[in-house]
Amino acid sequence: MTRSLDTALETALAELARVPTLLVALDFDGVLAPIVQDPSTSRPLPGSAAAVGALADLPGTTVAMLSGRALDDLRTVSGFVAPVRLVGSHGGEFDDGALELTDAQRALKDELSAAVRHAVDGEPGVRLESKPAGIVVHVRGAEPLVAERVLDAVRTGPAQLPGVEATAGKAVLEMAVVQVSKGAAIDTLRGRLGADAVLFVGDDVTDETAFARLKPGDVGVKVGDGDTAAGFRVGAPEDVTALLQALLAARR
Known part of the structure; x- marks a missing residue:
């Protein structure tokens, strides 16, 4: 059964879809993939995985997984490859260069x-x-x-x-032993891409640094309960599938 989205969120996604250069940044666990007891068995919902792949193939659109998982672990469980970008360790590891320690x-x-x-x-x-x-x-x-x-x-x-x-x-x-945050990673990706707007979807308290960095015209979506700086909220990863499908249809 297809999930329905809040009208205000649908409107925000439609406006977001019109920008020339769009960054779609997504946490993995609890967002694209339901939370499971054994993290090694985590996999993205099929509908979300398909929407991520289709969005990443659109002109002017970059999709990035922004996870607390180590980069290699994120690559294994997500199954995503280029052009989808992977950022692990809360922004400490980018897929175009691992973190270097002194x-x-x-x-x-x-x-x-x-x-x-x-x-x-x-x-x-x-x-x-x-x-x-x-x-x-x-x-x-x-x-x-x-x-x-x-x-x-x-x-x-x-x-x-x-x-x-x-x-x-x-x-x-x-x-x-270094200062990293998902908020700093959002800033880095935005700057590298010259993104006109950002969609960020997260579920954990560690995602709040990213929500706090969003600017007017960006869209932040919190998955699940809890205090948040995000402007919108959905209930579960299945709702994220509907969100990504709506953005994909509008962006196309």
């Missing part, structure tokens, strides 16, 4: 990783993910008390190391 940053990353592993120390249901610029603690598979204990220990310990940037998400805490 010697000091590499040393800090090693210290951070060791401290996080010591703090977690085999807690059941907790998963650690190494990234080029840091390490991530995932507690989605842990019991609530374990998750709270682990996150508190990491927040008050390793995350406080000088030079470490901590970003909290849904059942996740990411720590990096």
Whole structure:
């Protein structure tokens, strides 16, 4: 069954579709792909994947996945290839050049990783993910008390190391030795492309930095509940499929 969109959102998408150069930036998990227990099994909804591919083939239109996942992981689970752009690690890795760390940053990353592993120390249901610029603690598979204990220990310990940037998400805490954000990534992509307008769709608290960077004429869409700076909201990834299909029809 085709989902219907709010009339105001449909109007905003129709206006967005008229700009000469358009950037469509999308989070992956919870936006194109439903949230799943095992992140390695995550895949985009077929309708959304088809709409992304079709949009990316249109003149003056760039589609970018903007995810907290590491770039290689994002490439694997999304299945997208050029001309779709991939940006991983919250803007820390672009598909046209991975993040380069200084010697000091590499040393800090090693210290951070060791401290996080010591703090977690085999807690059941907790998963650690190494990234080029840091390490991530995932507690989605842990019991609530374990998750709270682990996150508190990491927040008050390793995350406080000088030079470490901590970003909290849904059942996740990411720590990096460089300053990155999805908002900064939006600015970078906009500048590189000379985009006249941006559509950004996200679902997590880490996406709020991107919503906050949007300008008049841009469109921000929050997926799901929670406070947001986005101008519009939809309920679920299935609604994002309808959104992308509407934008595609208007852009064509």
